[in-house]
Amino acid sequence: MNKRVVITGLGVVAPNGVGLTEFTHAIKNGISGIKHDPELERLQFSCQIAGKPEISNEMALRYFSELELRNFNSSGILYGVIAGMDAWKDAGLALEKRDEPDWDSGTIFGTGTSGIDKFRESIYKIDAFETRKLGSTAVAQTMNSGVSAFLGGKLGLGNQVTTNSSACTTGTESILMAYERIKSGQAKRMLAGSTSDSGPYIWGGFDAMKVCSFKHNTTPESGSRPMSSTASGFVPGSGAGALVLEDLETALARGAQIYAEVLGGNVNSGGQRGLGTMTAPNPVAVQNCIANAVANAAIQASEIDIINGHLTATSKDSLEIENWSKALDRSGVDFPYINSLKSMVGHCLSGAGSIESVATILQLHHGFIFPNSNCEDLNPDITAIIDKSRIPQQLLYRKIKVAAKASFGFGDVNGCVIFKKF
Amino acid sequence: MNKEETIQELKAIVKPYIQNEEAFENLTEDTDFINDLKINSANLVDVILDIEEKYDIVIDNEAMEKMSNVKAALTIIETQLASK
Numbered sequence: 001m002n003k004r005v006v007i008t009g010l011g012v013v014a015p016n017g018v019g020l021t022e023f024t025h026a027i028k029n030g031i032s033g034i035k036h037d038p039e040l041e042r043l044q045f046s047c048q049i050a051g052k053p054e055i056s057n058e059m060a061l062r063y064f065s066e067l068e069l070r071n072f073n074s075s076g077i078l079y080g081v082i083a084g085m086d087a088w089k090d091a092g093l094a095l096e097k098r099d100e101p102d103w104d105s106g107t108i109f110g111t112g113t114s115g116i117d118k119f120r121e122s123i124y125k126i127d128a129f130e131t132r133k134l135g136s137t138a139v140a141q142t143m144n145s146g147v148s149a150f151l152g153g154k155l156g157l158g159n160q161v162t163t164n165s166s167a168c169t170t171g172t173e174s175i176l177m178a179y180e181r182i183k184s185g186q187a188k189r190m191l192a193g194s195t196s197d198s199g200p201y202i203w204g205g206f207d208a209m210k211v212c213s214f215k216h217n218t219t220p221e222s223g224s225r226p227m228s229s230t231a232s233g234f235v236p237g238s239g240a241g242a243l244v245l246e247d248l249e250t251a252l253a254r255g256a257q258i259y260a261e262v263l264g265g266n267v268n269s270g271g272q273r274g275l276g277t278m279t280a281p282n283p284v285a286v287q288n289c290i291a292n293a294v295a296n297a298a299i300q301a302s303e304i305d306i307i308n309g310h311l312t313a314t315s316k317d318s319l320e321i322e323n324w325s326k327a328l329d330r331s332g333v334d335f336p337y338i339n340s341l342k343s344m345v346g347h348c349l350s351g352a353g354s355i356e357s358v359a360t361i362l363q364l365h366h367g368f369i370f371p372n373s374n375c376e377d378l379n380p381d382i383t384a385i386i387d388k389s390r391i392p393q394q395l396l397y398r399k400i401k402v403a404a405k406a407s408f409g410f411g412d413v414n415g416c417v418i419f420k421k422f
Numbered sequence: 423m424n425k426e427e428t429i430q431e432l433k434a435i436v437k438p439y440i441q442n443e444e445a446f447e448n449l450t451e452d453t454d455f456i457n458d459l460k461i462n463s464a465n466l467v468d469v470i471l472d473i474e475e476k477y478d479i480v481i482d483n484e485a486m487e488k489m490s491n492v493k494a495a496l497t498i499i500e501t502q503l504a505s506k
Contacts, residue, residue, distance in 0.1 A: 067438045067465075070438065132471075133471060135467065136465055136467050136468050
């Protein structure tokens, strides 16, 4: 028999707030984490603004030993471990060391790259005939599964410990993979999450593609403009989000707090056919993904109260709205509330789906809808489909029950997950 | 090279890597890096890099293989310093 799966812990390292308290305050109040980035300016990037979580060395030492931080240069692992351990603690689970691995608990913690700064450092050394000076941690910091490996060790996980990677869909996909594993009875508890490195070496490729905004270098906080008629490309971001998913019976038995239930979801791909390419989504696939997620969750589309969109602040935002509208067969004032966290944190790439899912669950749990920033001039192609009241620009308090979260990524891959307040 | 002084310097170098405090406090020439100090074997290369940096010497692969305890480390450091 299939197990019901609930969320019992959350952790977040976002550009506008590290930790649940700070992050909840930030998203309620529309606080931006986008800043001018002197390093991007020095390197003559088109886009010189970015969203980067701030982690002091003192804070890092609460999660890593001094030895682990020697020659450590992997921002993605830093963010992921902090978010993951915070989620574990938030779920009321032990952090102290036991001798026996926890056979029932595992992690699926995704990322796009790992330790890209460490990788650069290593390449310079290798090219200077100094391979022997790489030290013992270059591999652990630069292997894609570095983040799940670090977390597995710190938490003593004895179930599946792996890293998934599907571009900007990564975080949403990790939740669904963890969900499937618990639902099928193969694990009782999974830490699902994703992270993204910071800095020029991860963001440069996007800058070169001219998909990032270059019009707000002196006005960083208004640079990320999802759903706006003056949206001019995404603002690069980074960070990590983490969710403890747990078998309902196990969660109830240990008296854990329950934020929400994962009702189901769907991942698919547009196959880079039709209008789909490496970088553009096939709308048929997006609509199928959303419709299949609703069916998989065994709800009616009319039950969805709120959508947390992918909505990156490019010209594709109106296409996304059209896809949601068609897939749910809802439009105008009948459309669910919709918001995009990217107006405050930018596009956190492989970390996006997890950070945004944490924001989605906080809204369900506390009964609020965070405001959309920077869309005072809504794109008319969007308001032609849905009523502008569905795109709140002020904080709303509402009893919301069902939320849909979707992410779409390069490679024409999609993920949509349905959460319900428990 | 003053042996006692070098042992103290070595102690400072291995300190971040050790996992057995007692063996570390009672460190002698016969102390083994892995068996006594419980240094993670992967970290031995870091210890060697730190020694190289401290004394501005190069420890080759053959010497590295022999460097399992304090005594061997002292000999290698002495040899390398003498050939400088």
